[in-house]
Amino acid sequence: MRESVAEALLLLVNFQTLGLxxxxxxxxxxxxxxxxxxxxxxxxxxxxxxxxxxPVPGLATMLGVYVGGLSGGLISGVLIGIPGTPSSVATTxxxxxxxxxxxxxxxxxxxxxxxxxxxxxxxxxxxxxAPAMARxxxxxxxxxxxxxxxxxxxxxxxxxxxxxxxxxxxxxLGLLVATMGEDSINGIARFTFGNDDLRQGFAFLxxxxxxxxxxxxxxxxxxxxxxxxxMMSLKDNARVRVPHGRALREIARQWGNLLRSTLIxxxxxxxxxxxxxxxxxxxxxQAKKASRTxxxxxxxxxxxIIAPEASNNATAGGALIMMMSLGIPGDVITAVMLxxxxxxxxxxxxxxxxxxxxxxxxxxxxFFLAHLILLAVQSVALRGFLGIVRLPIxxxxxxxxxxxxxxxxxLNNVGFDLWTLFIFGxxxxxxxxxxxxxxxMILGVVLGDVAEKNLSRALSLSDDLTLFLSRPFSLFFVxxxxxxxxxxxxxxxxxxxxxxxxxxxxxxxxxSLPLLMMDGPVRRVVGVGLILLGLGLLSxxxxxxxxxx
Amino acid sequence: MIRPNRDxxxxxxxxxxxxxxxxxxxxxxxxxxxxxxAASWPxxxxxxxxxxxxxxxxxxxxxxxxxxxxxxxxxxxxTGGGPAGAMRRYLNPLICFGLFFLFLLTLPYxxxxxxxILFVFLSLSALGPLNWRAAGLxxxxxxxxxxxxxxxxxxxLRVFLPAGEWFS
Numbered sequence: 001m002r003e004s005v006a007e008a009l010l011l012l013v014n015f016q017t018l019g020l021x022x023x024x025x026x027x028x029x030x031x032x033x034x035x036x037x038x039x040x041x042x043x044x045x046x047x048x049x050x051x052x053x054x055p056v057p058g059l060a061t062m063l064g065v066y067v068g069g070l071s072g073g074l075i076s077g078v079l080i081g082i083p084g085t086p087s088s089v090a091t092t093x094x095x096x097x098x099x100x101x102x103x104x105x106x107x108x109x110x111x112x113x114x115x116x117x118x119x120x121x122x123x124x125x126x127x128x129x130a131p132a133m134a135r136x137x138x139x140x141x142x143x144x145x146x147x148x149x150x151x152x153x154x155x156x157x158x159x160x161x162x163x164x165x166x167x168x169x170x171x172x173l174g175l176l177v178a179t180m181g182e183d184s185i186n187g188i189a190r191f192t193f194g195n196d197d198l199r200q201g202f203a204f205l206x207x208x209x210x211x212x213x214x215x216x217x218x219x220x221x222x223x224x225x226x227x228x229x230x231m232m233s234l235k236d237n238a239r240v241r242v243p244h245g246r247a248l249r250e251i252a253r254q255w256g257n258l259l260r261s262t263l264i265x266x267x268x269x270x271x272x273x274x275x276x277x278x279x280x281x282x283x284x285x286q287a288k289k290a291s292r293t294x295x296x297x298x299x300x301x302x303x304x305i306i307a308p309e310a311s312n313n314a315t316a317g318g319a320l321i322m323m324m325s326l327g328i329p330g331d332v333i334t335a336v337m338l339x340x341x342x343x344x345x346x347x348x349x350x351x352x353x354x355x356x357x358x359x360x361x362x363x364x365x366x367f368f369l370a371h372l373i374l375l376a377v378q379s380v381a382l383r384g385f386l387g388i389v390r391l392p393i394x395x396x397x398x399x400x401x402x403x404x405x406x407x408x409x410x411l412n413n414v415g416f417d418l419w420t421l422f423i424f425g426x427x428x429x430x431x432x433x434x435x436x437x438x439x440x441m442i443l444g445v446v447l448g449d450v451a452e453k454n455l456s457r458a459l460s461l462s463d464d465l466t467l468f469l470s471r472p473f474s475l476f477f478v479x480x481x482x483x484x485x486x487x488x489x490x491x492x493x494x495x496x497x498x499x500x501x502x503x504x505x506x507x508x509x510x511x512s513l514p515l516l517m518m519d520g521p522v523r524r525v526v527g528v529g530l531i532l533l534g535l536g537l538l539s540x541x542x543x544x545x546x547x548x549x
Numbered sequence: 550m551i552r553p554n555r556d557x558x559x560x561x562x563x564x565x566x567x568x569x570x571x572x573x574x575x576x577x578x579x580x581x582x583x584x585x586x587a588a589s590w591p592x593x594x595x596x597x598x599x600x601x602x603x604x605x606x607x608x609x610x611x612x613x614x615x616x617x618x619x620x621x622x623x624x625x626x627x628t629g630g631g632p633a634g635a636m637r638r639y640l641n642p643l644i645c646f647g648l649f650f651l652f653l654l655t656l657p658y659x660x661x662x663x664x665x666i667l668f669v670f671l672s673l674s675a676l677g678p679l680n681w682r683a684a685g686l687x688x689x690x691x692x693x694x695x696x697x698x699x700x701x702x703x704x705x706l707r708v709f710l711p712a713g714e715w716f717s
Binding site: 165166168169172173175176179183185186188189190191193217218221222223224227228392394395397398399401402403405406409410413415418419422425426429434448452455456459460 | 555559563570573574577578580582583584585587588590591594595597598601602604605608638639640641642645646649650652653656657661665668669672673676677678690694695698699702708709710711
């Protein structure tokens, strides 16, 4: 192993590779900050430039773009409230309000360091547990994937805050939007209303950018006087700087949140086709549920920034785990990287790490280094970005709208995507005015197709519906879904209603069942642990004298 | 006579939308080879949406107002209430949406560069101050910002952007 690491260092630590990685990280930052441009597109555009390079510099450059792009979404999400990429949707929930309170530097610092630390932790995970994690993901079948997507959709309940009913309606509308166009399983047209353009359905990115960008910008410029003022008045120069020490101290204080979010991101990334667009929302939801003050989420608290940013960078590590250990892409970006490797006659497979350790460890090292380069590049780039928000809102709004249009168009080079952007811009603004949350709708659009595909595959394999409950992973996620739906009521009535005292013990006991059904000693030990935890909580509930309300 | 509030109107519109889509679901072709018919999943979603919209409608019934209460609400609105008041309240967003709509309509003819510059310039002029100095600044911003990003996409990234029939 020592020789492999030494070989990897020689391939990585040279002027050419580090220089290319720096350019890649900067390009990824810019691409990620433009709503609609996407990290995948940035990585695809990088691919031709790597043809003339050796595998390691080529892959390292693409990794730099990937890592930079994940953090680029943070910048626009915090400064202008529009997530630059789907992986930063949840970051805007608290990042933008915190920036609006006059602390954009602090918000960016939290996001930057959470991204870097989450990515570095997942790099460690990548190296140490790649084979084991990949095996878990491979055990998933269609029933399990369907149950996982249902669980992710139940998160709409907790994302809706006080407007639970409106959140569920928005989620259902998102699912409905995802059904429009050609059915991806049978190729049958649905809800086209005789329009040929609608046969392709609505692309996800124009929907996302339309819902978020238009609605946010229109809200900002609605008042004529407000529109002529800067987006943020940064009178105090200290606020322009990123308080790295303060951000790091806060993250150190929230080490549990960081670790949990990193694990969520890494696990989600390891699952094929689940990516950072899901993991950032999952991590945010879990951070909110674990918090003692969940009602503060959405007002601009550090935990709401740390969770999604740590998880989205960790997702990259998880996706690389699948690619490196099994040759299966964890997401679109790693699929592009697989293509790049095959062009250089390098084919990742279960024996890749053993057969080509130098290249394999170089890729691990490049992922690690990219985060360190991100730290240096983003700190410099932030000053430029912060200058942008000193401009009057109406100037930013007009220019950003056009940049969104250009970014959206360049995705597929299809004019219909621009009309999609416009239509969902109107819908998004209307939803904002009527008090409907947007995130559940986005979640519905993302997950609708995935859920339907897996349901269809599951039913193709067997029409036995009990498999959704008898398969351990499926049962695990079904139970999580049920508890996730009930959780908002639990939070609302915790401490006041007797039934809330039994929520956590019953959750612990319920989740132990699927774990005990799984193969392998580790999972069964965890299952036994959950039983003991559940019984302990239950006995404490039953024996503790109840305080009078 | 009491009048429905905004939530009731929205709930009714959602129910109407559900009805329209449900009716459309019968236009979806049934394939003999499909395990899960193409219409099944959408109908399940529409059923859920219909139930949620009904619950929303029932909840909204508590908030219906009398004409007197409605008049009081309108009097307290500084923009005057009613459709005219709504136009005044949402003038800037309406302008933006209108200009973006025109930009999309003219895109095949003007292209992304010229159409984009026009869109940004007109938006800035409509939303910002109206004087010659501001107009000059707006034109400069429109040209620099749009031409800059257009050049990056066209020459650096080699991404095709529509040139427009009049300029190709």
